[in-house]
Amino acid sequence: MSSSLRARPQTRWWALVVISLTQLIVVLDGTIVSIALPRAQASLGLSDGQRQWVVTAYALAFGALLLLGGRIADYVGRKRTFMIGMVGFGAASLFGGLAQTGWELVLARGLQGVFAALLAPAALALLTVTFPSGRDRNTAFAVFGTVAGTGAAVGLLLGGFLTEFTDWRWCLLVNLFFVAAGLVGGALFLTESKAEGDNRYDVWGAITVTLGLGSLVYGFSLAENGWGDPLTIAFLALGLALLGVFVWVEGRVSQPLLPLRVVADRVRGGAFLIQGVAGAIMIGATLYLTFHLQFVLGMGALQAGVATLPLPIATMVIAPLATKLLTVIGPRPLLVVGPLIAAAGLFVLAGISPDGAYFVQIAPALVLLGVGMGFVFIPLQNLALSGVASHDAGVASAVANSAMQIGGSIGLSVFTAVYAASVGGHAQGELTPIQLTDAYGWIFIVASILMVCASIIAVLMVRGPKEELMPTGQVAVGAH
Template sequence: MSTPVRSPNRWLALVVLSLTQLVVVLDGTIVNIALPQAQIELGLSDSERQWVVTAYALAFGALLLLGGRIADYWGRKRTFLVGMVGFGAASVFGGLAQNGTELIAARGLQGLFAAMLAPAALALLTMTFTHGKDRNTAFAVFGTIAGAGAAIGLLLGGALTEFADWRWCLLVNMFFVILGLIGGLLFLSESKADGDNRYDVWGAITVILGLGSLVYGFSLAEGGWGSADTIGFLFGGIVLLAAFVWIESRVAQPLLPLNIVANRVRGGAFLIQAVSGSVMIGATLYLTFHLQIVLGMAPFASGLASLPLTVAIMLVAPIATKLLPLSGPRPMMVGGPLLVAVGLAYLSRITADGDYFVQVLPALVLMGFGMGFVFVPLQNLALSGVAPHDAGAASATANSAMQIGGSIGLSIFTAIYAATAGTTNGLTGTPLLEAFTSGYSATFLAAAVGMVLASVIAAVFIRGTKTELLPQGDAAAMVHVG
């Protein structure tokens, strides 16, 4: 690895890199608030509406490992700058989209360039702050921005949609991109991995096609789980991912070193990350629809109404951080998902004429408290026992698990919503808003079952003493993006 230089501009570099982290996380939620208006203006079907979110998460998650390798081999600053330009261009394309296909394509391109930006920014941060108090401070700032990004996205998306136009939820990225490019050129130093570095081309191809086929297969389940297309894509995805594992076990420089995921504790952490991603990306999207479509909230009010979830997470995070060395991660990883499940089960009792403060707010607070106890130990467990040179790959894998879990979860939730709402309205003649509510309720209940499963996974996989489970040294300071 090239020797890092202690830059006199390192704190300005931190501002630039934190700005990048903000825009990547923010774009996972900012469009959610705008979707109801975008759907009306562009005439999107429910399936196309889902893919506006899925395209970003899928491209981001599937390409993240490759993006990290490109940054290491091609140059982190160069990858960062190219990612910024591409992300800005994709945002303009999406902001000017005239139909659903263009909007979905733009979101996929945003995810592609975010997969270059995120690992490049994390690697640059690691090379800029190499040790000591400055490093701990830098990673704390970086992690805090990640935690706040989702909330900022909801509020900013609501304000732009209500007081300007939904298209500004995409076009606003240009302000971040311009600042990022100027700051990157001025304050970031180039670095890249030394030696003979070869890309794992076949590994990249099989994992990208495998994940894409799997997510698309789940999205087709809206039309029936037994259809030939659904089964074919799901089966094809499994075969391609099996081929990816086979390739990674044989190449000299794998895209994903298998020892990262083969470890029992880390493997369990990645599975829990995938389930948590499905809830945070999928279930919260349907909460947005309920707030706007059924309860009739304006976009900005909807963003405010979603905020207690993020606030609760941020309130619990410092408490969980202090408790972690005392209790170890296992109690939090078992109990946290159960608390989220209780919140989701409570949320599943919503009615079309219900009150936000009675039916929604308590559920969001419970979910936020539970997620706070999940996310803090999860970041540590993702790096448990990982050698320093594999910390970046482990971090990228954790983020990929969340994004791909969100993509698959959203596809499953959409199929459940469509089946429930369609049956309720079509067979019983129930009014449309009540049918919508039935569909949303079913998705929340399914998400609750998923979080119970996450608790079971934690009980089975997260085993060992506190010393064994909590990583030591610099690797512990690493955080995954998103």
């Protein structure tokens, strides 16, 4: 038995605190700079294209490298990978906080994504082997899922506070405090584990999936120039082709980067797809919500951050109920109903107007979105890793995280394309509040449709008895 499972109960719960802190860091960093973008853009002279890439670079590097990060965690050791990722993430955050040009900031965000790709799968794999089964596992994943679900909104609030009272640069520098806590907590409470046996790196798999995902996301980011643009089509086609080659490679190598059995399972595959849609909403749609709060309603950075609070509060309030329902009725009903509630909230947001009252048009919509996301995030993490062998724990957790980040990258690019089509290529300074609001409304309509699609995915793919979807048996653990 792993030493992590022999650890005293209080040590395991402290390990959960450290692991959840890590998840908070990597999720909130997807959005913490979003609310500071107007001031960062003015400070560094960012173009509109660079402004989008401050968000996209992080999610793209994160999502594209997560599979490799998962395998590194399995082979090198999850605790060791966790500590390396923490140090690198802190260094990248420091570089970004001191950036003097737009491209330095974009590069720093990309480097943050690279080290987050080591941190995130290592943390989730550590959680999986520390809480292998039973009620403690459900509680641990509920805490972890709540942090994952609210981290993006917490990032908006913290970013608003730091931008208002200090400087936008502290949206990056604040990570140094999180990193220090993570390094100390990791050294004290985390136990090393790694995959057993002959472990070889799948070099060609790593190259094809990284370039494939990168090309795909970059292609979507170019869609704001038009879906028929030759460069857009070329990168989307290249991305799909490279991902096809990746699948072909994975079926033929002895130590695949992504064992196809991890994603071939219908239920697990459905969970990954739903996670991708959720990422598109929490990373992409919330960015344009902050733009509406600041550019149309005239809120300051802190006020705009506070205005997003109904979303994480609703998610945290609903989490205990979702956790209880998960053990009673299983994950499928939650994943069918949750996205529909979130879709209703997004549809209400689509009706915003330039002079509409916040407590009438926005706050109720955010409550609905938060409740819906609470029902979505609580079962997702458990479902994505259900029945996964210890040898694949790192890579399975990487796919779960990658789905959210790549979904966020693609979602942001698609929403940007919808925005560009709505405003007809005009610069933001040339637009009236009515034109801006109309553009944001179309984004929320598309987001609402995506959440309905997530519900349909749950109906079609998350099927089977509750006992099969939520196994109670122990996961085999290999630890050194």
